[in-house]
Amino acid sequence: MxxxxxxxxxxxxxxxxxxxxxxxxxxxxxxxxxxxxxxxxxxxxxxxxxxxxxxxxxxxxxxxxxxxxxxxxxxxxxxxxxxxxxxxxxxxxxxxxxxxxxxxxFGDGGDFAAPTGPATAELSALSRELAATSRKLAESRDRERALETSRRELVAWISHDLRTPLAGLRAMSEALEDGVAADPDRYLRQIRTEVER
CATH class of the missing domain: 1.20.58 (Methane Monooxygenase Hydroxylase; Chain G, domain 1)
Incomplete structure (x- = not known):
């Protein structure tokens, strides 16, 4: 022994x-x-x-x-x-x-395409995680594009909606500056009303 x-x-x-x-x-x-x-x-x-x-x-x-x-x-x-x-x-x-x-x-904005063929369990799990991350990044990019489009539309609408009142304010202020306004107090009240609106 x-x-x-x-x-x-x-x-x-x-x-x-x-x-x-x-x-x-x-x-x-x-x-x-x-x-x-x-x-x-x-x-x-x-x-x-x-x-x-x-x-x-x-x-x-x-x-x-x-x-x-x-x-x-x-x-x-x-x-x-x-x-x-x-x-x-x-x-x-x-x-x-x-x-x-x-x-x-997919780091450059493309989609992740996992390599074909057999792989170890760890590499397969990593491929699945990378595919999920790629999908999340694509969804995030789509949301970002939609938000950017919405922001541009909002700015366009606001600028369009402000153009008409601003043009009126400008015309009234020029009339007051040039002294051609028949009733300056009415013009000033109208300017204040437009500014508050």
Missing amino acids: NAIVAMALYAFLGAAAAGLGGAGVLWLIRRRSLTASLTVVAAVAVCAMLAGTLVVAWAMFLSSHDLYVVTTVVAMAAVVSLATALLLGRWVVARSRALTLATRS
């Missing part, structure tokens, strides 16, 4: 060392592409397995032939894992880029 606990501890320590190294690499490349991060995660998984296996093999004093076989198996698993991580990363990055290009369209 103690031998099993010791092997488990050795395997854990070897894997933990690889995991800590991988965490450091992930922190260093945190602003890089998702493809790089997925590749590091796959490499860390394989390295952790290899480190744990090698530590246990060393502790068990395996023959060099057995150690070679174990290392070869782990190396093949590493190749498959890294290839899978690269393919997955490139696919997710391609979908992200397509989503970025589609997003630019």
